[in-house]
Amino acid sequence: MLTKKEAAEAVRQAKIRTGVTWAQLAETVGRPLAWTTAALLGQHPMGEQEAERAAALLELGEDAVLAFRSQPYRGGLDTPVPVDPTIYRLYEVVQVYGPTIKELIHEQCGDGIMSAINFKLDVERVPHPKGDRIVITLDGKYLPYEW
Structure with a gap:
């Protein structure tokens, strides 16, 4: 199973590979743009249908669906002071x-x-x-x- 962090990276790569936008993902999932983006970056758990729709549009497998559905640890950054x-x-x-x-x-x-x-x-x-x-x-x- 993918972690939330691994799934987020898979989403970023799939967006490049497929050309899908965050707005298209939000429309497909049926949730607001910012919420959908945060969820796919690992900050919210998605419902089963939301996760399945997102994974299908991004051409990702069942591991991604399970990661999208799992409960996150919210708010963590890689460094105490962000560098991006x-x-x-x-x-x-x-x-x-x-x-x-x-x-x-x-x-x-x-x-x-x-x-x-x-x-x-x-x-x-x-x-x-x-x-x-x-x-x-x-x-x-x-x-x-x-x-």
């Missing part, structure tokens, strides 16, 4: 703006957090005269601390 430039820039954003986000959540909502469990993510390319922009929307449920 795209991921590092997001890490940098949180380093710079994390305290601001925290303060604004507390001021607007009270003592609590934004859930990453009850959560939606969207990534959009927006044309701009000085160079296209990337808009990332993090949409998490507010969870108050209860003492």
Whole structure:
């Protein structure tokens, strides 16, 4: 059986080999784009039919289906500080703006957090005269601390 990490690498290679896009996978699986991408990169378990549809489109076998269905260990990176430039820039954003986000959540909502469990993510390319922009929307449920 493949691990989640091995299955994610098989997905990346199959996308190149088949020319399938993340959007096509999301449509085939019947789930949102960001969720499907995260699931196939090992961060969510897929249902049986979702896993079978994804594997069929990517021309992957039963080992991949089983890996897609298995429960993940979420959030692990290979290094404590990410080295991939795209991921590092997001890490940098949180380093710079994390305290601001925290303060604004507390001021607007009270003592609590934004859930990453009850959560939606969207990534959009927006044309701009000085160079296209990337808009990332993090949409998490507010969870108050209860003492």
